[in-house]
Amino acid sequence: MNTDYILIAILVVTIVAVIWIYLATTRKAEQRASDIIENAESTATRIAEESKIALYAAEARIERLKEADRELRARLKESRALIDDITDRSCQHAADIELLTEDDLLSSKSYVDDRKDVKANLKKVAINAITNVRGHNSDVNVGKFVAISAKADMAGALLLSVVEMLCSKVTPTTGHVAAEKLAETIIATEALVKGIDSRAEIDSEMKSLLMKRLEIEINYKKAKQAAKEEQRELRERQREEKKVREEALKAQKQAEKEERIKAEAIARLEVEMAEKSEQERLVYQAKLDALKSELALAHEKMERAKSRAQETKQGHVYVISNIGSFGKDVLKIGMTRRLDPMDRVRELGDASVPFTFDVHALIESDDAPQLEATLHKIFDDMRINRINRRKEFFKVSIDDIEKELGKLHLDALISRVPSADEYYQSLKIGKSDIQNLAEEVELEV
Template sequence: MEFSLETLLTLSIVVFFILSVYLIRSRSHLKKTQELLEKKQVELDETDKALKKIQDKYSAIIDIETEVENSKKEKETIHLDVKALRDSYKEKRALFDKLVQEAAIYDEEIQLAELGFYKPHFDFDTSEKYKEEIAKVKAAQKEMVASKEAIYCNTEWTVEGSKAKGRTMTNRGIKLTARAFNNECDAAISNARWNNVDRLVQRLEKAFDAINKMNQSNAIVISNVYFNLKLKELRLAYEYADKKQQEKEEQQEIKRQMREEAKLQQELDKAEKDEEKFKKMLEKAQREAEKSAGSKLDELNEKIASLSQELEEAHEKSERAKSMAQQTKIGHVYVISNIGSFGENVYKIGMTRRLEPLDRVKELGDASVPFIFDVHAMIHSDDAPALENALHKKFDLKRLNLVNSRKEFFRVNLTEIEEEVLNISPDAEFIETAEARDYRESQSILAQQKELKSKQDSVNELPLEI
């Protein structure tokens, strides 16, 4: 189809018009879109500003929440680590305790508290009976060795097809076993002391088990009966030594009592001599007075009165000494302290039968302690041993020495002692405050020396030149 030029021109104008309209509309739409975008950008910027303000305002909370989450994760990790460490520690502690227990058998420096106290297995009255029992146990061991019941072999071995060579090998094995085990036992028995006897028992048990285990391949066995005899010997040896020590201390106490009795007798002899001396002096003065007169007689009468008083006092002292010498229970129970030597609230509760009981206190404060004792109570009693024993029983658990009851020191408040004494002897008098003169003066001197040194040090710190 052919179009005329006019028609084509008309069509071109129409197309151009349509495109122009579309372009205008597109530009308008684009502008509106641009304006909308700009408006949205402004809104977005405002939103960002608002959001930033909110973030700035609540940043701490947001950070905390983040930290809380992180902390929770970290806590869980740490918790797992702690659990793993605890499990590991538990395993290692169990192994450590086992090793300590085994090492304690051989370690002489392990504390006694970790090993427990030895409980006596025998109750013989004298060390001589212990000695006799040890001899019996050794004889029983010797008999078992001789009869080959101590260490034996359950198998008849052959060496190179020879039973004789097998017996020779077995006998040598038994001898080696006996030497090893007996040496271990002898070493333990000779070294048994108060702080290691239980450990030595465990050591022998270890040696018995170890040697028997090593001999399993050749069927050589240390018998349980022989082992128990060795344990019995060990315990007897220790208790024998302990009993001898007790007897030694008892002998020392008896000697002390004998010294007390001897001094009491000396005091009695002195009191009787003094009484006899004053008696003779009085008789002499009375004879002279019969022959005198005037001022001489007055002098003699005064002398007679004075001598009569002294004679009466000497007689009373002599009678007291006789009474104490004849009656072994009359004496004094004393309560004394020594702050400088033993500290506060430590008291010695003892007894003396001396006519002058303070002499005993002075003896206790001799060169063996740095300071003299202070006397808090000196209680006369017709049955001093009973009073002393009652007080010792009352405060038995408060002894400083819980092993040796002959050591009479107690950690207790003086008021408690006073209350107990007054229940038994209501007339007893107590001195609450310890003078402790030597100790307190020594402390004062030390304080002065310290102050003087401090002043001297201050002077020495000053420079010689500036």
């Protein structure tokens, strides 16, 4: 019995110990759970506070960005308004350049010095090319407002690069295009700079020097081109005069030979006549008169050739057209001292034009240069090229030519209708090709 009580007591104690251990472990777990929950709540609260602060900062930044965007859009609108004015202002610059005449170009000797002076002044002015620039709104950090001054310096360098690039590529015939491009670049650059800082603008002296730099380069190249053309025309005149002299000397020798032959024939005939009867002399006299007439013509031909060889002003004024190359009612009025003026006309219709010239009039004159100058003056208002007066093309009808020749009391044979055979045959072939192509297309369909 005692043993049973002892076992029961031990069992009860064991159960109580287990229960106590269980309760102690549970209390520790609850405490740990409570600590974890408390830490989690603290962390959540801290994260929420930090998130709220970050949200407020982000919202403030968004508002600043929106304000900056509105400011940039307003400046962009102003810039576009400025750029819309580019064409009129650039055309005005181009027109100012085109007012220079060829005589002005040829008379000026200071282009090289002017170029050096303007380039040197440009480099000095370019350092402060953009005025009224101050950094602002740096807290926004949009478009790197902190570097506005640096960008202004870059704009000045850009303008220098653009004007030098245009100067290197401009030709005597593309000056107005280059002037328009430079004016557009100046206006657009100023508009872009104003998009960053509304107070910024390109220095007026810088603008003036940029346009002057390009203008000097255009005029310089025009002067060089004019000098080249003058040299080319001088060489052409020298070649023409050489040909005229060679032709004249050749014609003079032939005429002298013909005159000598006729004179010798007359001398022989006169000797023979002296030995003939009176009746036979009548027959010989007719031959003698014919030979003397031929001798007079040969002498006249020799004198004319000698006159040409001595570089007189005798020659021909020609009126020619080329419908296929220049269109209707476009006539070239020129002069040649060649014995055969058609040689010169054929030269003009060489590989430089697609079709040969048609001759409307060949007017022989003792002073061909003066007659040519007179006709050029009469039709001066009808010139095709008003700048280069060495281009002898006029928008005038053949009726007007005939009328003016009549006023000058010049009786010239006028050919009214140009043949233009090659041109019209080319048109005919072209129409035939189109018709054949159309027929082929119809067959394929």
